Ligand SMILES: *[C@@H]1O[C@H](CO)[C@@H](O)[C@H](O)[C@H]1NC(C)=O
Ligand SMILES: *[C@@H]1O[C@H](CO)[C@@H](O)[C@H](O)[C@H]1NC(C)=O
């Protein structure tokens with residue numbers, strides 16, 4: 022009897038911990054709740070370790086992730102998988118076997134808030150392997166340096182160096198990649214790097230080979246407005262809670278984590294920050310850039326007075342290499358044909374939607390792929406154990422777009 026009561030109490034406690042009211046319409050809510058409980062417990066454990074001075078929270082998280090998730094480069098009958106370097110940056114290469122012919126090529130940047138995850142994780146290994154197989158293409162998945170050891174512009178420079186090496190005549194020839202059919206891609210923070218690299222290299226007239234396409238999966242593109250409708254709507258939707266994103270940004274930009282409440286109040290982009298011009302503001306003005314069905318009834322939060330000087334202290338906030346949404350129209354117009362995937366239940370939804378809109382306005386051909394039941398990160402949860410249905414659908418459509426456009 023006592024055992025049964027204890028069991029019931031434990032179960033209730035576990036259910037209380039796992040249960041989270043989710044918005045209706047999100048794909049497979051119970052799976053997301055379980056995933057969230059796992060994430061939250063890791064985050065809380067790493068916060069505790071951080072507070073006690075045991076180690077940096079990111080190190081603990083990465084240790085857990087690599088213990089559970091990192092897999093060796095194992096070739097399979099269809100794909101030769103090797104770990105090498107690309108422009109000096111560690112990279113996992115997926116090279117289809119079979120006849121020697123010219124193939125399409127994709128350089129890929131994984132997500133994880135510029136601080137977490139790796140190209141060697143099972144989920145990214147599976148995604149890139151599948152891309153190599155289904156597209157019969159060479160996929161290069163880059164392990165750029167991570168925060169907190171590396172901060173902006175290190176991640177960006179690694180992504181750029183790897184991309185320049187990828188587009189070099191020697192490398193294309195070595196791997197039999199068709200110079201006319203190369204793409205840059207990435208998800209979340211990796212989508213940020215992919216967009217930034219696409220801007221830089223499309224405007225570089227010294228380059229002979231250019232990207233034919235850019236494929237951005239729920240990318241993060243700006244840090245000046247933490248009150249876009251998607252930040253407001255999804256602030257408490259797992260797994261990327263609104264404060265986590267502010268924390269990732271501060272860490273990436275090498276800024277003090279004590280600025281988090283200030284960012285979350287939009288105090289850093291108040292109207293008295295004279296360094297932010299009206300032109301800059303217009304590039305992320307969602308009241309003008311988003312369609313009515315995404316704006317819903319949300320109101321912009323623009324502070325008259327904030328905390329002056331933050332933009333001066335953290336210059337990365339205004340740096341287009343960190344925040345690709347701030348690019349000029351002329352720069353955007355030179356970038357290649359784009360695929361922008363967004364999820365309804367994602368704080369970053371509007372970053373992607375605004376970017377897609379601005380690219381289109383600049384004359385770029387854009388495919389917007391929006392998932393009404395999608396949540397941030399769903400694409401990397403397409404496989405076991407999560408088997409996310411929206412994740413699987415998004416992988417299929419992403420690969421189909423690449424097949425038809427690369
Ligand atoms: C696989 O790649 C490695 C490294 O590039 C190469 O040495 C090896 O010959 C390749 N194997 C096959 C079967 O293509
Ligand atoms: C954003 O655009 C709206 C509508 O075009 C305009 O009324 C508003 O002043 C703009 N806000 C900023 C901060 O530029």
Ligand SMILES: *[C@@H]1O[C@H](CO)[C@@H](O)[C@H](O)[C@H]1NC(C)=O
Nearest residue numbers: 282283284286288326327328
């Ligand atoms: C934001 O700025 C206002 C006005 O300067 C200030 O009163 C408030 O404390 C600031 N909030 C945060 C979180 O820094």
